[in-house]
Amino acid sequence: MDLLRFATAGSVDDGKSTLIGRLLLDSKAIFEDQLESVETTSKSRGYDYTDLALLTDGLRSEREQGITIDVAYRYFATPKRKFIIADTPGHVQYTRNMVTGASTADLGLVLVDARAGLTEQSRRHAVLLSLLRVPHLVLAVNKMDLVDYSEKVYQDIYDEFTAFSTKLSIPDLEVIPISALQGDNVVNRSENMPWYEGPSLIHHLENVHVASDRDLIDARLPVQYVIRPKSDEHHDYRGYAGQLAGGVLKPGDDVMVLPSGLTSKVAAIDVFDREVDEAFPPMSITVRLEDDLDVSRGDMICRPRNAPVAAQNIDAMVCWMTTSPLKPRQKLAIKHTTRNARTLVKDIQYRLDINSLHRDQDAQELGLNEVGRVQLRTTVPLLCDTYEENRTTGAFILIDEATGNTVGAGTILEAS
Incomplete structure (x- = not known):
């Protein structure tokens, strides 16, 4: 099944953790005891609603202050796709954590509070997502329930952000009005916003095309580890393990090892429990070569005529x-x-x-x-x-x- 990595971004209290909690809840990706614990905690604090942010804010200091500090990774799946979410903090002093979470993302999800509009931190995160070359961006205009689902509020934010984004490198932009707390346009289309004709958030996440974003031309395998088993059964085994960063490798392909410049052919490609006929990013693989070359951690396996x-x-x-x-x-x-x-x-x-x-x-x-x-x-x-x-x-x-x-x-x- 296809995998999508996406990172949330935006200013403080824009509802990032609540949105992820809503996605997990509505896609039935949490256990009943987790939900009961969150409901109990919400009631003990006097809330008249279930604080879905508690599903992702795991640190004690996060729960006490009601903010996100560290990057929280969450996993869920729908029948169409698997997802890895990086819930990143909105505070300025934790911008470095946001960069960490977004660095491996296929899609950036920037939340904006409909009442406050674009803030400095919203712009900062959009710029960072652009600099990190995250190929797909979704601007989620959140808390639409607090502005009476106003089309004008949504349109003003849409116009302001699209004008700002023209200065950035954002190849794919989608703007979706939502209410993470109420669930409008998150998994199901909202009846409160009949004027909005676009997709719900989960529909967009399920269908955004990411396979072509990866480099399938330039073969790049940074060698992380040289595998030499000590057992008598595999004493001749020598494999070079790493995560394929680009290109497609197959047995029989001509390859070169840098920085030495020595060349060989791929004898076989192994994954955890078997050999495979081809490898592509971001697979973690072990490559065996036909020749015994001096290869160590930090070296790069690539094509002879297509080298970094x-x-x-x-x-x-x-x-x-x-x-x-x-x-x-x-x-x-x-x-x-x-x-x-x-x-x-x-x-x-x-x-x-x-x-x-x-x-x-x-x-x-x-x-x-x-x-x-x-x-x-x-x-x-x-x-x-x-x-x-x-x-x-x-x-x-x-x-x-x-x-x-x-x-x-x-x-x-x-x-x-």
Whole structure:
């Protein structure tokens, strides 16, 4: 069955967790005891409704404050498709968690409170989803029940957001008016909004086409682990395991291993319990080669005539995720696919204003949650593509060597 990963985004109290709770409830993806627990907690707090946000806000501090702090992953399925939801926080100080949840998403779901309209955080999340090249975007105008299901309120938000989105790279946009609390247009079409003629949210999620979003041309297998069983039965087995980041691999295909440049053919492709005739993204596989080559973690298996760039000079958009600012001449660790290196920040070219999309070329640093274009120089070549070509081999994270904390996430624009 097809799989769709989607991430929720938007400002505080726009109803992201409630919407996911509604999706889980109406698609019958929760157990009766879970629902009873949520109903009991809601009553004990004096609510006259079931607080569906309690189905996803699992941390004690989240339940106490009524906010989302960490990324909560939830899984459910309908007869048409399986779903992995990343419920991301709306607070500004947790923007880095939103970036984490959206980085692997096929679709971004931005919620807007119909009473408040577009906020700075709504725009920030839309910009980040665009920078992360999330190919499909849904703007859900939530809490329509609190504005009497007004078509004018919906149309005003629709017009404002579509005008804003023309400045961004959003290939597919759908705007849906909903009420997560009441269930309007979430799973079933709403009788309260006869003026809306589009799909319900779950109908759109079930039918949005994502298979063509993945790169099936450029074969990329970052080697994560070399498998050499110790048993006598498999003592000759040598396999190279990893998650296929691009292209299609089949037994008999000519391949090259970087950075050595040695070539061979694919002898077989294994998954957990069997051999397969072909592999495609994002399958986790083990490749066996016809020749015994020196291959280790951090190497890349690709096509001989279609290889990634081996680059040490990287131009990238970076989202900075810690209170201590990013400055030129700073030294950091960098993790790209399965390869680790060290890097020097050569220059900050500009800081991006996420509201106006203005480029501040006089910026000397990037602060917490700020996004900017940065030039890096790595100690060893990274085997990379641009992020536009491949969202896996075109992305990296930056790590503070002293603490081991992830302090930045980047997307590669140019590499040489």
